[in-house]
Amino acid sequence: MVKSKFPTERALASESKLARAEVQLENARHECSLLKEVEVRLQSECEMLRRERQSTSLVLADLDTIKTRLERTDAGSRIKMESKLDEANRECSAIRRRLQEEEDRWRALQATLVAQLNSSKTGYEEEKSAADRLREDLAGARKELRSQASQLEELNKKLKEMSLPPPPVETGSNEFETLTKRLNELEARLSRSQSDLSLAQQQLQDARQQTETYREIAESSEIRLKEEMSSIEKYRQDTHNRWV
Incomplete structure (x- = not known):
């Protein structure tokens, strides 16, 4: 009776281990599936970021080009505007002086x-x-x-x-x-x-x-x-x- 008891316990223990192993395997498979989904999503996001970075680089390059052109083309306009601003300031000062003279008078x-x-x-x-x-x-x-x-x-x-x-x-x-x-x-x-x-x-x-x-x-x-x-x-x- 003693000899027949041990194989049964071993079998039960093995079955229990097998069941736990199957559960762990299933969990591992599920986790692996989730990881693959995460990997795919991350790859997609990386691709989007790469494209956005590339697009941003192109936009920045275009902006630099536009800025350079504007700096070249607006140099004369800036000088004219500064000249007009100086003239307006001088006229404003003259008006202030006349106004002060009128107030004093x-x-x-x-x-x-x-x-x-x-x-x-x-x-x-x-x-x-x-x-x-x-x-x-x-x-x-x-x-x-x-x-x-x-x-x-x-x-x-x-x-x-x-x-x-x-x-x-x-x-x-x-x-x-x-x-x-x-x-x-x-x-x-x-x-x-x-x-x-x-x-x-x-x-x-x-x-x-x-x-x-x-x-x-x-x-x-x-x-x-x-x-x-x-x-x-x-x-x-x-x-x-x-x-x-």
Whole structure:
């Protein structure tokens, strides 16, 4: 019984080894097939890379040829373009200088016009104040004139009343002389007041004319300032549009 057991175990072991060997062989065949597929794919990719490299080399060679031709043919054009660029830079510098000169001239003119405008405004305010004072003086003179005229009229009435009765006594005569003297004084004051009133009216008219002159100067200065600012802005805009 012992002898018959060993050959069976050996046979089973051999069969097991054979089965494992067959499995390994099948795995090896499958792996070999995969490796062949990989080899074919790699060969195909290598061929594609070789073709691409060759095509790239041709393209680079063509580019070098084109670059050489362009360098030869564009030498004159580059010189012309550089010359035009230099000319444009010189013209641009000249325009900048002219623009700076215009700006400096405009600033100087603006300062002058502003000074004139301020001076005109100051003169206008001074003349306006003087005119207001003259108006007040004129109103006072008219009031005084009306008061003196009223007093004169009242004295004339009294003189007429005193001239109606018989010759006055000494006391009345003195009163008559006093009233006559006062009347003469009032007439003289009235004449002076009328003269002062005429003078004040003339001064007021002169002040109005001078105030109007200052106002016209101020308005003219403002108009000139606006025109100069508009001219400078137009010049800037035209220069900017030209080089944009």
